[in-house]
Amino acid sequence: MKINQSIAISENGFVFNPITGDxxxxxxxxxxxxxxxxxxxxxxxxxxxxxxxxDVDDLVLERYLQDFFSDLKLNSLITEG
Amino acid sequence: xxxxxxxxxxxxLNNIDSPGPGMPVAxxxxxxSYFDTRVVGLAYDHLEPGIYMKEWxxxxxxxxxxxxxxxxxxxxxxxxxxxxxxxxxxPNFDAELFSFIKLENQINQLGIKTFLPxxxxxxxxxxxxxxxxxxxxxxxxxxxxxxxxxxxLANILRSYTYPVMxxxxxxxxxxxxxxxxxxxxxxKLSAKWGYPVIVQEYIDGTEVNVIALGDGKGNVISAVAMxxxxxxxxxxxxxxxxxxDDSMLELTHKIISQTKWRGGMxxxxxxxxxxxxxxxxxxPRIPAWVYLAVGAGQNLPEALVKLALGMEVRPFTSYDIxxxxxxxxxxxxxxxxxxxxxxTSGEL
Amino acid sequence: xxxxxFERPTITRLTPGMPSKHGVGTxxxxxxxxxxxxxxxxxxxxxxxxYIFSESVIRKNIQDLKQAFTVRYPKVQVAWSYKTNxxxxxxxxxxxxxxxxxxxSGFEYEKARLNGVQxxxxxxxxPGKTEAELLKAAQEGAxxxxxxxxxxxxxxxxxxxxxxxxxxxxxxxMDVGIYPKWDRFGFNYENGEAWDAINRIMANPxxxxxxxxxxxGTYIMTADAYRIAASKLxxxxxxxxxxxxxxxxxxxxxxxxxxxxxxxxxxxSGEDTALSFDDYADAITxxxxxxxxxPDKLPTIILETGRAIIDDAGNIAGTVIANKRLTDxxxxxxxxxxxxxxxxxxxxxxxxxxxxxxxxLLEETVIYGPLCMNIDVIRPSLxxxxxxxxxxxVISRTGAYNNTQWMQFITTRPNIILIDTDRQTHVIRxxxxxxxxxxxxxxxxxxxx
Numbered sequence: 001m002k003i004n005q006s007i008a009i010s011e012n013g014f015v016f017n018p019i020t021g022d023x024x025x026x027x028x029x030x031x032x033x034x035x036x037x038x039x040x041x042x043x044x045x046x047x048x049x050x051x052x053x054x055d056v057d058d059l060v061l062e063r064y065l066q067d068f069f070s071d072l073k074l075n076s077l078i079t080e081g
Numbered sequence: 082x083x084x085x086x087x088x089x090x091x092x093x094l095n096n097i098d099s100p101g102p103g104m105p106v107a108x109x110x111x112x113x114s115y116f117d118t119r120v121v122g123l124a125y126d127h128l129e130p131g132i133y134m135k136e137w138x139x140x141x142x143x144x145x146x147x148x149x150x151x152x153x154x155x156x157x158x159x160x161x162x163x164x165x166x167x168x169x170x171x172p173n174f175d176a177e178l179f180s181f182i183k184l185e186n187q188i189n190q191l192g193i194k195t196f197l198p199x200x201x202x203x204x205x206x207x208x209x210x211x212x213x214x215x216x217x218x219x220x221x222x223x224x225x226x227x228x229x230x231x232x233x234l235a236n237i238l239r240s241y242t243y244p245v246m247x248x249x250x251x252x253x254x255x256x257x258x259x260x261x262x263x264x265x266x267x268x269k270l271s272a273k274w275g276y277p278v279i280v281q282e283y284i285d286g287t288e289v290n291v292i293a294l295g296d297g298k299g300n301v302i303s304a305v306a307m308x309x310x311x312x313x314x315x316x317x318x319x320x321x322x323x324x325x326d327d328s329m330l331e332l333t334h335k336i337i338s339q340t341k342w343r344g345g346m347x348x349x350x351x352x353x354x355x356x357x358x359x360x361x362x363x364x365p366r367i368p369a370w371v372y373l374a375v376g377a378g379q380n381l382p383e384a385l386v387k388l389a390l391g392m393e394v395r396p397f398t399s400y401d402i403x404x405x406x407x408x409x410x411x412x413x414x415x416x417x418x419x420x421x422x423x424x425t426s427g428e429l
Numbered sequence: 430x431x432x433x434x435f436e437r438p439t440i441t442r443l444t445p446g447m448p449s450k451h452g453v454g455t456x457x458x459x460x461x462x463x464x465x466x467x468x469x470x471x472x473x474x475x476x477x478x479x480y481i482f483s484e485s486v487i488r489k490n491i492q493d494l495k496q497a498f499t500v501r502y503p504k505v506q507v508a509w510s511y512k513t514n515x516x517x518x519x520x521x522x523x524x525x526x527x528x529x530x531x532x533x534s535g536f537e538y539e540k541a542r543l544n545g546v547q548x549x550x551x552x553x554x555x556p557g558k559t560e561a562e563l564l565k566a567a568q569e570g571a572x573x574x575x576x577x578x579x580x581x582x583x584x585x586x587x588x589x590x591x592x593x594x595x596x597x598x599x600x601x602x603m604d605v606g607i608y609p610k611w612d613r614f615g616f617n618y619e620n621g622e623a624w625d626a627i628n629r630i631m632a633n634p635x636x637x638x639x640x641x642x643x644x645x646g647t648y649i650m651t652a653d654a655y656r657i658a659a660s661k662l663x664x665x666x667x668x669x670x671x672x673x674x675x676x677x678x679x680x681x682x683x684x685x686x687x688x689x690x691x692x693x694x695x696x697x698s699g700e701d702t703a704l705s706f707d708d709y710a711d712a713i714t715x716x717x718x719x720x721x722x723x724p725d726k727l728p729t730i731i732l733e734t735g736r737a738i739i740d741d742a743g744n745i746a747g748t749v750i751a752n753k754r755l756t757d758x759x760x761x762x763x764x765x766x767x768x769x770x771x772x773x774x775x776x777x778x779x780x781x782x783x784x785x786x787x788x789x790l791l792e793e794t795v796i797y798g799p800l801c802m803n804i805d806v807i808r809p810s811l812x813x814x815x816x817x818x819x820x821x822x823v824i825s826r827t828g829a830y831n832n833t834q835w836m837q838f839i840t841t842r843p844n845i846i847l848i849d850t851d852r853q854t855h856v857i858r859x860x861x862x863x864x865x866x867x868x869x870x871x872x873x874x875x876x877x878x
Contacts, residue, residue: 013790014421015440023417023443025424027790027815030438056435060817067752068438074758075442127443150698180701229608250696275696277608424443 001069003037003078020076029054033068037078043069084117088165089386090193092123093173094131094138096369098410099315102173104130105372107137109382112375116386121165127423133415140165143427151180155187162191169194169389171382173366176251176274178203196297196344196389198365205340206363208248208279214363218339220332221359223284223351227277234267235260237280246281249274254316256283281361286353288312289326291333292367292374294381296388297343303381303397304333305374310405318370318408323377325402332358345371345385373406434785437752437815441792457791457814460782460823464848468746468784469821471846476860477821478747478766480845482828484522488850490738491526497706502714504729508552510684511537513735513829514743518847518857520544531733535562538571552681552731554600554642556580556614563587567595574598574642574681576615581626588635598640598681599626603661605654611646618661627665631673638675640728641665644683647736648692652704652712655682659713663720666728681731682713688740690777690826706737736829743828745771746784749816750799760794762816767798767805770842771827772834774807781807784821787814800839832858837866 008016013026015034026034029050036046043065050061072078089110093101107120122141124132132141142161145153154177161167170193172181181188182200189195197203205214208225215222224241228234238245238260247263248254249270257263263280270278287308294303306329311320333348345367351359367381374381377400387394423429461467464483472479491507498505508531509523515537520530521544530541533555541551548569556576558566563580564587566573573595575581581599588595600615601623616623630636641662645654662680670676686709691699713730722728747766755761768774781796791812798805807824816822835842841861846854 010421010425012421012425014425016417016421023420023424024440025443025790026441027436027439027788029436030440033438034440050435053433054435055432061435064437064817067754068440070754071440074754075440077440148696148698151701176696179697183701227608233608271694275694 001037001043001078001080003034004076005038007038007077009035009038015077017075017077022075024075024077030068033065034072034077084113085115086117086119087168087386087390088119088121090121090123090161090165090167090170091138091173092125092144092171092177093369094122094124094129094134094141095126096130098313099317100369100408101129102367102369102371104134104137105369105375106171106173106367106382107131108372109375109380110386111137113380113383113386115383118386119165121161121167123161123170127420130413132423132429133413133419141423141429143423147174147177147180151184154180155184158184158188158193159191162193167193169196169386171367171385172197175365178365194389194391196385198343198346202340202342203365206365208250208281208362209277211281211360211362215360218336220336221357223282223359223361225279225281228267228280229276229278231264231267234263234278234280238263241280241282244283246279246283248279248281250277250279284351284353284359284361286351286359289324289329289350289352289358290318290321290368290370291329291348291350292371292381293333293337293342293346293348294384294388295337295340295342295344295346296394297341299338299341300396301334301337302384302388302394303374303379304330305377305379305381305400306330307370307373320405320407321370321373322405323373323400323402328358332360336363345381370406373404374400376406377401377404435817436788437817439790439792439815441790442758457782457787457812459784459786460825461784463744463746463823465852466848466854468823471854472746472748472821475844475846475854475856478745478770478843480770480827480832480843480858481744481746482516482519482845482847482857483742483744484847484849486742487519487522487739488526490742491523491528494706494732494734494738495527497710498714498730498732501710502718502730503727506679506729506731508681508731508733510733510735511541512833513684514739514832515540516832516845516857517544518855519739529731535559538562538566542569549596552642552733554644554733560587563595564591564593567591567593570596572596572598572639574600575626575630576600578616578626581629585633585636588633594635594637596637596639597630598638598642598677598679599623599630600642600644601662601665603643603645603658605645605657605661607646607649607651607654609646611644614644615642618665623665624668627669631669631675638669638677640677640679640681640731642681642683642731644733645685647685648687649685650687650702650704652708655709656712656716658682659716660720663717663722667721670722670726676726677728679729679731680717681733684733684735684737686734686737688736688826688829690740690773690779693776693778695778739828740826741828743826743831745824745827745831747822747824749818749820749822751818752816755795759810760792760813760815762794762796762813763799764796764807764822765799766807766824767800768802768807769798769800769805769836769838769840770831771798771807771824772831772836773827773829777826778808778811779827780825781811781813782823782825783814783816784823787816790814802838837861841866 013031015024093103095101096104122138123144209227211222226237247266255266307321309318347364347368349362379397508529529550530546531552532538548571551571554574602612602615603618616626689703751763753761794813796807844860845858847857
């Protein structure tokens with residue numbers, strides 16, 4: 001999983017992809033996860049942080065992270081590998 | 082002279098290829114010699130150009146689409162009022178007027194003035210009510226009927242000759258030369274603006290328009306006649322010239338004095354070859370070409386503000402004939418940070 | 430430290446024309462409580478999905494309706510429209526509030542009788558009454574609203590054969606300037622059919638003409654249509670008085686008042702465009718008062734209002750089953766409320782709110798029901814917050830027609846509860862079991878081994 005490092009994430013959740021010209025908005029959990037991903041954290045690190053901070057069981061977290069990552073991929077913000 | 086400081090909110094900052102009237106209204110007010118105005122824009126879409134035109138619009142807030150209901154709109158206006166202390170709101174879209182008229186009392190109670198037609202005035206001039214309007218006020222209107230289904234459309238069209246005009250409930254109009262074309266436009270218009278879709282007799286002639294302002298007591302405060310010189314594929318005037326046509330102004334006086342119209346309006350007229358005037362549409366708000374009136378000597382937006390604030394307003398009695406407007410487009414350069422701020426905070 | 434509630438992470442691409450959270454305002458605020466009771470708790474106790482009715486809303490609605498008419502007109506009677514919702518508990522609230530019963534079938538007639546309504550307080554409408562039903566209604570003194578000439582002749586025969594008199598009215602259809610024109614029910618006004626029917630009734634001593642009835646359509650958004658209808662019926666009443674010196678007891682204006690739901694295809698929200706009871710009342714009462722009818726002979730105005738007084742008293746609460754992304758990029762939410770329970774989703778854009786607050790960011794979402802059937806769509810497109818599996822929502826204004834037009838398709842139907850005016854809950858229709866469904870079936874011997 002590789003994040004496109006040139007994307008800009010503002011602290012209020014606006015994302016601009018300078019390669020495609022697309023812009024996006026994130027919700028609060030989305031900001032937190034994408035920011036961690038950009039700072040080089042692994043998926044396991046992210047899971048740990050989220051599980052620590054939120055009331056969520058592993059299966060549910062796994063399910064929605066997977067969903068979120070597939071959305072990121074769909075929008076060319078991350079690539080497989 | 083010291084200019085009076087006021088804050089006025091306007092909608093319709095979409096001065097795109099089918100422009101809303103917000104920017105020319107802002108321009109008229111900004112150029113007023115009576116008022117020193119802070120213009121607050123109210124926008125539906127992040128890309129309405131006026132949001133970024135800081136010379137005319139000091140601050141913009143996003144507001145909910147009319148289809149979201151008037152309560153959502155009122156909540157947002159309350160939030161904005163807490164920060165801006167607005168003196169006056171000018172809604173500039175047909176589709177939002179219904180909500181604003183219904184909210185008029187509530188908005189006034191927040192200390193914000195409005196100057197809108199009554200619900201009855203607004204309803205009776207609807208495209209679908211035009212035939213009755215014509216009868217009631219003794220003016221020429223094209224034959225028209227409402228269609229609620231494809232079946233209806235086909236039935237109605239049996240008594241019309243092509244071409245016919247097919248029109249949306251709020252906006253958009255197409256000329257159809259066959260049943261098939263009419264049906265295609267019917268689908269398009271009903272999907273966008275709901276039912277009914279209006280079928281109107283096509284009347285051949287020259288398109289002429291009047292912009293007017295009524296004081297709600299039957300007096301015409303401002304009225305300027307214009308002939309469209311260049312019409313875009315969307316049916317919008319891209320150039321026009323003021324004309325001295327007394328019959329058009331007489332018609333305007335006749336309508337405003339009978340209906341006691343309150344606020345801005347536009348009459349879309351056709352002058353036929355035998356010199357009869359037909360009313361095609363009565364728009365219940367200021368049209369996008371309002372700045373031509375300002376340029377010809379009638380600052381209609383300024384007069385509207387005065388009326389709303391309860392000031393004495395003397396009717397304009399003349400305007401310059403042969404003034405033209407020529408619209409042009411202009412590419413602004415905007416940093417994406419502005420866009421980002423607007424998207425995430427809802428204001429700019 | 431208490432952990433925070435986890436919201437599903439979302440990313441939304443910005444496209445022109447898409448409303449942001451600032452552009453949407455409070456439209457998807459959470460609905461946590463109904464009548465002061467927590468929706469999540471109700472679902473826990475009674476299962477999901479769940480129909481929830483509010484007795485206090487029902488009582489307020491019927492009182493508001495009556496108030497709007499009685500301040501303008503001396504004699505007003507409401508008849509509860511059974512077909513809109515014939516759950517016994519619901520009907521009995523209306524009867525307690527003084528409503529008669531308006532029924533359109535022998536089944537509904539029986540139901541009204543079982544709810545303790547006397548025949549003389551039942552209005553029997555509809556184009557399909559049987560001979561046996563007509564006889565019973567005539568004997569019990571119900572108001573039989575005749576729909577067509579064949580029914581008029583049938584009823585005349587029934588009365589003659591059994592030596593009874595029937596109290597009758599005719600249903601009249603007419604042009605009131607709206608679309609669609611409902612001309613399949615009743616006798617037409619403009620072509621003289623209605624007058625013809627009246628003359629035949631007046632000539633038959635076994636048929637007593639009590640009133641005139643019309644029902645101009647459904648979801649009528651213009652009060653003027655009612656004004657026209659009421660004045661046409663009043664003209665008929667005045668003609669009857671003139672020719673026969675007979676004064677009818679009532680004018681029945683039928684139903685058709687709109688609720689605040691938004692119709693599919695409407696641009697503006699139904700909350701904004703719906704008329705108030707005052708608007709309808711003003712149009713109807715002024716038309717009758719201003720007619721040729723003499724002031725001392727003014728007939729009772731009967732209202733068969735259904736939808737407008739029950740819709741917003743009903744809600745359906747449910748649960749998210751799954752999240753999906755469609756190939757065109759839109760979000761899909763699969764929920765446990767399908768069109769089998771929410772028939773009205775075919776013509777309304779129902780209001781749907783989550784039961785818990787969310788951060789405010791919305792995605793374009795399709796909401797599907799759980800049925801294995803392509804038409805099972807609750808909302809084809811709305812801006813909705815990111816709900817997780819197991820989270821709850823409330824669909825509001827579902828009180829009309831959903832408990833009469835529902836379908837028993839591939840599954841049983843859930844509990845229906847009523848919250849009374851003391852905020853106590855009562856199951857008013859138990860969840861069905863498979864036994865309820867199969868108990869009427871039988872298997873021939875050769876298939877039973």
